[in-house]
Amino acid sequence: MPPVSAVSVLQNHIASAIQTNGGWLPFDRFMELALYAPGLGYYANDLRKFGLFPTKDVETGSDFVTAPELTPLFGQTLAKQIAQALQQTQTTEIWEFGAGSGALALQLLNALEQLGQPVTRYTIVDLSGALRQRQIEALLIFGDKVRWVSELPDAMQGVVVGNEVLDAMPVKLLARVKGNWFERGVIVKSEHEFDWQDRTTELRPPLEVEGEHDYLTEIHPQAEAFMRTLAQKLSASERDGKGGGAAFFIDYGFPEAEYFHPQRHMGTVMCHQGHKADGDPLAQVGRKDITAHVNFTGVAVAAQDEGLATLGYTSQGRFLLNCGLHLALEDADLPNRANAMKLINEHEMGELFKVIGFCTGEPWDAIGFSAGDRTHTL
Numbered sequence: 110m111p112p113v114s115a116v117s118v119l120q121n122h123i124a125s126a127i128q129t130n131g132g133w134l135p136f137d138r139f140m141e142l143a144l145y146a147p148g149l150g151y152y153a154n155d156l157r158k159f160g161l162f163p164t165k166d167v168e169t170g171s172d173f174v175t176a177p178e179l180t181p182l183f184g185q186t187l188a189k190q191i192a193q194a195l196q197q198t199q200t201t202e203i204w205e206f207g208a209g210s211g212a213l214a215l216q217l218l219n220a221l222e223q224l225g226q227p228v229t230r231y232t233i234v235d236l237s238g239a240l241r242q243r244q245i246e247a248l249l250i251f252g253d254k255v256r257w258v259s260e261l262p263d264a265m266q267g268v269v270v271g272n273e274v275l276d277a278m279p280v281k282l283l284a285r286v287k288g289n290w291f292e293r294g295v296i297v298k299s300e301h302e303f304d305w306q307d308r309t310t311e312l313r314p315p316l317e318v319e320g321e322h323d324y325l326t327e328i329h330p331q332a333e334a335f336m337r338t339l340a341q342k343l344s345a346s347e348r349d350g351k352g353g354g355a356a357f358f359i360d361y362g363f364p365e366a367e368y369f370h371p372q373r374h375m376g377t378v379m380c381h382q383g384h385k386a387d388g389d390p391l392a393q394v395g396r397k398d399i400t401a402h403v404n405f406t407g408v409a410v411a412a413q414d415e416g417l418a419t420l421g422y423t424s425q426g427r428f429l430l431n432c433g434l435h436l437a438l439e440d441a442d443l444p445n446r447a448n449a450m451k452l453i454n455e456h457e458m459g460e461l462f463k464v465i466g467f468c469t470g471e472p473w474d475a476i477g478f479s480a481g482d483r484t485h486t487l
Contacts, residue, residue, distance in 0.1 A: 119149035119395040120301045127297050133306055136390075137279035137331065139295040143394050144277065145236050151395055152237040152277070173381045173398065175273050176359070176425075176458065177212035180448040182441060184216020186434045187270070190357065190466075190477040191217060192226040194268045197473050198353040201229040202267030207274030208233045209240060211247030217270070218251055230267075231255045261338070264346040269339065269356035275408065276360050276400040278335060280327040282376065283312055288321055295391065303391040315407065316369045325376040326369060327401050333411040340415030343469050353469040356417070357477070359425060361461045362403030364486045377402035405465055406487045412467045420466035421478025422487055425452060426459025428477040 123142050127134045144150045176183040195201060208214050214231060221228050231254055235241055241257055248255045282293035284307055291307035298304035318324050343354035362368070368377075380387050382397035390399045409419055423431075429452055438446050453459040466475055478484075 115149060115154060116395045117301060119143070119146060119154075122146055122149060123295075123303070123394065124297045124301075127295065127303075133294045133296055133308065135292060135294045136282040139303075140279040140390065140399050141331075143390070143399060144279070148238075149395065151398055153239065154395065155239050173384060175209060175212075176452055176462075177216055177272065178210065179451060180441075180445045181212075181216045182434060182437050182445055182449045183429070183452060184213050185220040186429050186432045186437060187213075187357075187359075188217050188220035188224060188226075189432045190428075190475065191268055191270065192221055192224050193476055194355040194357070194468070195221075195226055195228070198266070198268065198355055198468070200267040200352045200354065201227045202232065203228060203230075204232045204234065204265065204267055204269045206234045206269065206271040207277065208235050208244050209272075211244035213270070213272055214244065214255065215247050218248075218254075228254070232267075233257050234259070234261070261342055263342065264349055264351060265339075265342040266346040266352035266354050269343070269354065271356075271358045271360075273360055275332050275335075275358055275403045276362070277398070278329065278332040280329050280331070280378070280401045281312065282378070283310070283314060283326055283328060285318065285324040287323070293325070303394070305391070314369050315404075316365055318369050319371045322371075322374060324371075324374045326373070327376055327378065327404075329401075329404050329407055332403065333407050336408050336411035337415045340412045340417045340467070344416040347469040355420065355466065355468040356412075357464060357466045358403075358408070359428075359462060359464050360403045362405050362463060364422075364483075365404055365406035366486070368402065368404045368406070403463075405463060408465060409467075409487045417467040417469060418472040419484055419487070420468050420472055420475040421482045422463065422465045422484045423478050423481045424455075424460050424483075425462035425464055426455060427481035428464040429453055431477050431479045431481070 126142060144152050147153055205214055218231060233244060284291045284293045290310060290313060292310035292312055293305055293307050295303050296306045314326055314328060347353045378390060378401045380390055380397045380399050405422060434449060438449055451457045464477060
């Protein structure tokens, strides 16, 4: 756990930002500071976020485990789709956003080498300096092939991958109370304590939510802006004749019609700490992760508006099976088989997590979406 003083400094920093903004801060700005304030936010401090299962001493464990930490079969299977995408785009570079512990990069590079697929450069874009050090240590064997950047070039080529990165992008909270819409923001309640406050707004969810009941939800301007920027840069590279591009994002979420279903009236914001989940992002600020489910329709529309074609959209379970995970299970040991089943079982990660793919130019038949494609639901 980060020192109490560091957490206090973060909370004071957020309180100062609230006061500077007239005593009220929109939730997306609060979430951005809580997660990414330089040297202070959750992803910028030295707290071990993920990569370990809980132990008797929770403080030495982590807050959550992502698919690459569950089993290397995840990255090995995803590598088959990445290899096809590199061939289709005639490129040899991979871009990973939010590389976490570096486990996925390690798995992809090893697997692509075994597949005989050339990779000349693996570029990691990550806002966390603490995680970057873990990534450097994990990927030392690949030398100069791996690089880290904090800014994107005007044009990008290659294959982009992001596992559980969109869910960590700040969201705005909208609340319908007694038939009226408000933007929900954060105020200072007392020293090191925050509280909610609603303000009237012209913002609305992209779909009208049926019913008259009170309703809390999120909109995702930052994730959609990210997708537009990424699409612009990939499209620019193709226009310049420097090669095409493709992108694959894996995350938990829903298409728009499911996201704004009348019964989903409590929103999707969730926090993770010590392998436990809670719904209060205003408590333990700086000590826990804050996430929201992805609106995959919004992501797809943003990408398409800037020239990318959708390759497919399906569940993680179906995607991994399409890429041959069932074949890899035949030679896997029991622990890896058990953990791989968590990736594809519908009651675990197989259904909640989705995969969406994009490309520049004309779409091609991506193996990950060869069966069970749900693009029509977006």
